[in-house]
Amino acid sequence: MFCSKGEDELPRKKGITDEIIINMYKNGISYKEMSEISGLSARSILNVITKNGIKATRTGPPRKHKVNEEFFDQWSHEMAWVLVLIVTDGNICPTNQSFSVSQKDSQLLDKIANLMKFTGEAKKRSRADLYTLTVCSKALKDNLCKLGVTKRKSLTVTFPKCPQEFLPSFVRGVIDGDGYVDDGYTVTVTSGSFCFAQGLLSVYQRWTLRSKIRTEKTKSLNSIYRVVVSGRESVKKLADIIYRDAGLNCVLKKKEKMLQIMDKVSLAKSNRVKFRTTVSSNILAKLGEIAKQNNTYINYLLESGMNILMDAKELNLKKNKRTDRVQYKSTFDRELLDRAKVFAQTYGIHVSDVIEYAAEFVDVNVAVREGRSHRIQS
Template identity: 50%
Template sequence: MPRKPGITDEYIIRMYKSGLPYKKMVQITGLSDRAIRNVLYKHNIEMNREQSSGQPRKHKVNENFFKSWSHEMAWVLGLLITDGTISQNSIVFSQKDTKILRLIAKFMNADETIYEPTGSRTTSILVINSKTIVKDLESFGIFANKSLNVPFPEVPNEYLPSFVRGIIDGDGWVQKTGYVMNVTTGSKQFAEKLLEIFKSWQLRCEITIEKTKNNKPIYRVWVKGKNDLPKLAKIIYTNIVNDNYVDYKRLRMQVHSNQIKNT
């Protein structure tokens, strides 16, 4: 099995020492678990039995983070649903902006295990190992391989703006000129609930449907209009903590903010 471009021995050792399980290391490196062990043996790295068996090494994290609502939790949950990965033992966040990953780690009191882009992967990732957190996410209906059937969780109204900001930061696209924004999802029920929320905020919005090469539906939830994007920005950029948002998306949504009256 060939090693992916950019994967060095040092990078493999860093991943192993961070506690990343072999299954994830195989996906990232392109190597078999035996080849990974050979790299570790070559550099006299002490082997961890639990990690070798596929169990992630324990790291610091607030395992109660998803048990109660806060604006920080709502934002992180929105990011995870749209742009994260869930496995049996861990959650992984992917972002080009490492500021976002550092904030997630800070809010969750987690070790800052961030991997830079390598090979064909163009984004940085944050890995958090916790079976407890994965179990808590299941109580929201969020499981591994979630993209096509993820539900829209029951978010208290107080925290909806922060949750929607996380959704947009995770998988939203905002036009440079500030006239349109959309969120893409493979889940029909998620798209319909998001549209319902935008309508309740009295925004001009709609859903469009496209098909993938495999003939699977993709739903895009749109907000359109030079007045509507600033209105959306006014709603979601409240209760911000430590600038927890993607900078350029906020700037694009607020391009026409001086043309909208306060409501």
């Protein structure tokens, strides 16, 4: 039963009853808009809601951006990767229902937002080289707390009980967030939590990687723990494990660095060269899914397509004017790449156009065989 207008002494526009206000509230109309319609302040509107026995699920303006509030309910490769990026580069706000992730790489934050179906964007902070993605959600924050992510997490966070099948994605996130890949065949993760470092080490040991923990002291005499994987074979094995289901969900620079370290010797043997260009992010995302499903890599898919494309006849090719191009760096067969450059000149297009057209001619079986042969050689 709704209270009568007379019971509320706050001024309101003529004809605006409690029932109208409650219906607007239930339909998700913002407090600002309800105030303009009713003549009441947000506080007065809340009084109307509560005095009529309606449970107030929001006490201020509705959330500006949508987000999948069930994202942390169930483990998945995507959930494991995002979770640990919040552990390594995130912050749980103690004063409101939000958490944030900060990174120099804004594209990484865009990937997190896309996976969580978050409609907001990362904002550039006062520091020119840092971006922050802030998500407001009580449900997500509560789930993060249940998973052990607290507001003072850097020194106290424990290693979550991540299911075995998702550990590769979790460890990839650890390396993306707090890892460093060195040319001397070492991958180092730094943590202020001994429990977390010990948990990571135990995973490395189960994967039979050559690994250890080094303990160091900061200037303020706090202990920091460096979990190190060393040796070409161990780094190679680690890369094989963590990038198997990665797709584009990784820091591409670190992935390429690990693959380059793996292939230093095999690059010369296989006549492969490093090449960098710009490619449609939409195309890369689709190829990333195909690569993930077939346990291969995007560059091998592209190579299979380039061979078919350049052998085709009666092609009508022109320069693409895509606006979603991003930097793409990988290794390609030297002779194939040289042939692609000549092919591009013949048609008056760019190599990036050749690569994008090649995505339409991909032969998955060829790409899988090629990728497997190079892993065996290395």
